[in-house]
Amino acid sequence: xxxxxxxxxxxxxxxxxxxxxxxxxxxxxxxxxxxxxxxxxxxxxxxxxxxxxxxxxxxxxxxxxxxxxxxxxxxxxxxxxxxxxxxxxxxxxxx
Numbered sequence: 001x002x003x004x005x006x007x008x009x010x011x012x013x014x015x016x017x018x019x020x021x022x023x024x025x026x027x028x029x030x031x032x033x034x035x036x037x038x039x040x041x042x043x044x045x046x047x048x049x050x051x052x053x054x055x056x057x058x059x060x061x062x063x064x065x066x067x068x069x070x071x072x073x074x075x076x077x078x079x080x081x082x083x084x085x086x087x088x089x090x091x092x093x094x095x
Contacts, residue, residue, distance in 0.1 A: 006063065006068050006071040006072050006075060007059060007060065007063040007071065009075050010056075010059040010063075010071055010074065010075055010078070011056065011059070013075055013078040013079060013082060014052050014055055014056055014059070014078070016078075016082045017052070017078055017081055017082050017085065018048065018049070018052050020082055020085035020086055020089065021048060021085055022045065022048070023085075023089050024085050024088050024089050024092070025045075027088075027089055027092035027093060028092055029088050029089070029092060031048075035051070036048065036051045039051045059071060059074070062074075
């Protein structure tokens with residue numbers, strides 16, 4: 001059951017990252033992750049969606065392989081990324 005919970009959180013965080021990244025772009029922000037920036041450079045928002053789909057594939061593979069601890073650690077990292085995106089959005093809206 002813990003694997004399902006970690007995977008569910010992972011999926012929700014990926015969706016939150018996608019949404020906050022798109023919102024940050026709408027406010028004038030730029031992508032700082034070089035791999036994701038490259039995907040966006042090639043395919044725009046579709047590139048971002050492809051990067052998120054790849055992340056979901058990796059997360060699902062980790063869950064199936066029983067890498068629950070690793071998935072929980074990645075969830076903490078992505079929570080930080082989503083919070084960072086929200087802080088960028090708020091700073092850009094205030095400016």
